[in-house]
Amino acid sequence: MSAALPRRTQAERSDAMRQRLLAATLESLAEDGYAGSTLSSIVRRAGVSRGAQVHHYPNKQALMLDAADDLLRSSYRTLGAVLLSVADEDNRLEMLVQATWEQLFATPLYRAYTELLVASQRDAVLAEALRGMLLRVSKVFEPAVEHYFMPAPGTRENLKAVFLQFACLLGGLASQAHLLNDTAHVAAQLKLWTRQAKLVMHARKGVRLPPPRPVEWDRPVHS
Amino acid sequence: MSAALPRRTQAERSDAMRQRLLAATLESLAEDGYAGSTLSSIVRRAGVSRGAQVHHYPNKQALMLDAADDLLRSSYRTLGAVLLSVADEDNRLEMLVQATWEQLFATPLYRAYTELLVASQRDAVLAEALRGMLLRVSKVFEPAVEHYFMPAPGTRENLKAVFLQFACLLGGLASQAHLLNDTAHVAAQLKLWTRQAKLVMHARKGVRLPPPRPVEWDRPVHS
DNA sequence: TATGATACAGTCCAGACTGTATGTAAATGT
DNA sequence: ACATTTACATACAGTCTGGACTGTATCATA
Numbered sequence: 001m002s003a004a005l006p007r008r009t010q011a012e013r014s015d016a017m018r019q020r021l022l023a024a025t026l027e028s029l030a031e032d033g034y035a036g037s038t039l040s041s042i043v044r045r046a047g048v049s050r051g052a053q054v055h056h057y058p059n060k061q062a063l064m065l066d067a068a069d070d071l072l073r074s075s076y077r078t079l080g081a082v083l084l085s086v087a088d089e090d091n092r093l094e095m096l097v098q099a100t101w102e103q104l105f106a107t108p109l110y111r112a113y114t115e116l117l118v119a120s121q122r123d124a125v126l127a128e129a130l131r132g133m134l135l136r137v138s139k140v141f142e143p144a145v146e147h148y149f150m151p152a153p154g155t156r157e158n159l160k161a162v163f164l165q166f167a168c169l170l171g172g173l174a175s176q177a178h179l180l181n182d183t184a185h186v187a188a189q190l191k192l193w194t195r196q197a198k199l200v201m202h203a204r205k206g207v208r209l210p211p212p213r214p215v216e217w218d219r220p221v222h223s
Numbered sequence: 224m225s226a227a228l229p230r231r232t233q234a235e236r237s238d239a240m241r242q243r244l245l246a247a248t249l250e251s252l253a254e255d256g257y258a259g260s261t262l263s264s265i266v267r268r269a270g271v272s273r274g275a276q277v278h279h280y281p282n283k284q285a286l287m288l289d290a291a292d293d294l295l296r297s298s299y300r301t302l303g304a305v306l307l308s309v310a311d312e313d314n315r316l317e318m319l320v321q322a323t324w325e326q327l328f329a330t331p332l333y334r335a336y337t338e339l340l341v342a343s344q345r346d347a348v349l350a351e352a353l354r355g356m357l358l359r360v361s362k363v364f365e366p367a368v369e370h371y372f373m374p375a376p377g378t379r380e381n382l383k384a385v386f387l388q389f390a391c392l393l394g395g396l397a398s399q400a401h402l403l404n405d406t407a408h409v410a411a412q413l414k415l416w417t418r419q420a421k422l423v424m425h426a427r428k429g430v431r432l433p434p435p436r437p438v439e440w441d442r443p444v445h446s
Numbered sequence: 447t448a449t450g451a452t453a454c455a456g457t458c459c460a461g462a463c464t465g466t467a468t469g470t471a472a473a474t475g476t
Numbered sequence: 477a478c479a480t481t482t483a484c485a486t487a488c489a490g491t492c493t494g495g496a497c498t499g500t501a502t503c504a505t506a
Binding site: 031032033034035036111114115117118119120121122127130131134157158161162164165167168169170171172173175176178179181185188189192193196199 | 254255256257258259334337338340341342343344345350353354357380381384385387388390391392393394395396398399401402404408411412415416419422
Binding site for chain 1: 482
């Protein structure tokens with residue numbers, strides 16, 4: 001009769017609980033902001049008790065750090081999927097731009113990232129963590145860029161810099177999107193950057209294989 | 224013997240007090256963030272009592288709204304000065320880019336703006352206020368752009384969009400500047416955008432006059 | 447100069463948040 | 477089967493915040 005109680009192992013219970021807490025934390029960051037994400041509201045959102053949180057994360061910073069880690073890990077996976085999805089497209093750049101915006105920057109997850117980013121301006125530990133995670137993400141993106149694109153003949157533009165520009169542009173755009181109540185601006189900006197980028201880079205012809213898959217970052221054991 | 228008490232008028236006292244409160248608020252926003260800018264800390268920073276604040280601003284939101292107004296007004300003036308300063312330069316675009324970054328985006332004031340911007344994501348009143356103020360600022364910038372620059376012959380690029388791109392780029396750059404601990408990246412990005420912009424616009428030749436000075440926004444009487 | 451309005455100072459209070467301490471159930475090891 | 481560790485729940489302590497409230501000094505005006 002204990003069909004509803006499948007007797008989970010300790011590790012399973014812990015992982016599930018951590019997952020619920022992290023998901024609730026990221027939701028809360030996106031909706032209520034960093035300061036608004038109080039421990040009480042997070043556990044309420046996760047539907048667990050206060051004790052569960054304090055058991056897995058001794059203090060708020062630890063929870064936030066792990067949430068940041070989870071966020072960047074998730075973005076890493078999304079980015080990987082995006083890069084794969086444009087593999088067999090002819091107009092790779094357009095697809096990449098559109099997909100990056102829609103699936104990465106125009107999402108609640110990016111709003112959560114924004115909150116962590118501004119909080120990191122006053123939290124050196126969080127800043128260091130974000131720095132390291134960004135480095136790891138860029139380590140995936142840059143080889144993929146090399147895999148798919150090459151500098152246009154005649155130009156000697158640094159593709160890394162052009163994509164860093166892209167990231168800053170999308171970041172700034174996302175931060176102000178709720179003020180510009182005209183969504184056409186966003187589309188225009190995406191098109192504008194695409195046009196500019198095409199001047200300095202070409203999609204490599206005949207590349208139908210996905211980019212090299214670097215070090216796995218999917219499930220490192222929790223420290 | 225009352226040499227130290229020059230008998231100020233009521234309006235003078237009020238203005239001076241409001242100024243101290245607003246300055247302290249913007250400092251606090253830049254240093255301690257939005258949530259960290261508590262009323263107690265602000266009045267402590269301003270060196271005034273709690274009662275002074277509550278007299279001039281009935282609640283925290285009113286203070287923040289006026290601080291945002293002051294911030295945008297100040298940026299408006301700075302931007303005007305920047306535009307004037309590049310009037311008689313030959314390499315106007317480079318100077319404009321550099322000055323905009325140094326005097327507008329790489330300042331504590333922009334950090335304060337960032338705090339207000341993310342806070343406005345959950346404060347509709349603040350968002351509306353920022354929206355209106357940004358509109359007014361752009362109303363200064365756009366005529367100045369027309370005054371100084373023209374689309375390059377052959378291209379039909381929208382200069383407004385290019386400068387909106389510039390703003391988003393600088394915003395994104397400033398938000399992440401504390402993570403990229405390499406200041407060379409910023410300079411490289413500024414150069415990159417300048418190069419791209421030069422492809423679609425030229426400085427008008429022989430323009431030695433400052434841009435048209437639109438509606439004044441220097442000291443509207445306080446409501 | 448008398449009277450009211452304005453500017454400012456200091457204090458109090460209800461609520462909220464974080465961290466901690468303690469108690470109970472479930473899982474694990476032997 | 478039982479002891480021990482792990483996972484989770486509840487209660488509490490201390491701090492802080494924002495708003496309300498009362499009191500005092502300064503200014504405007506008739």
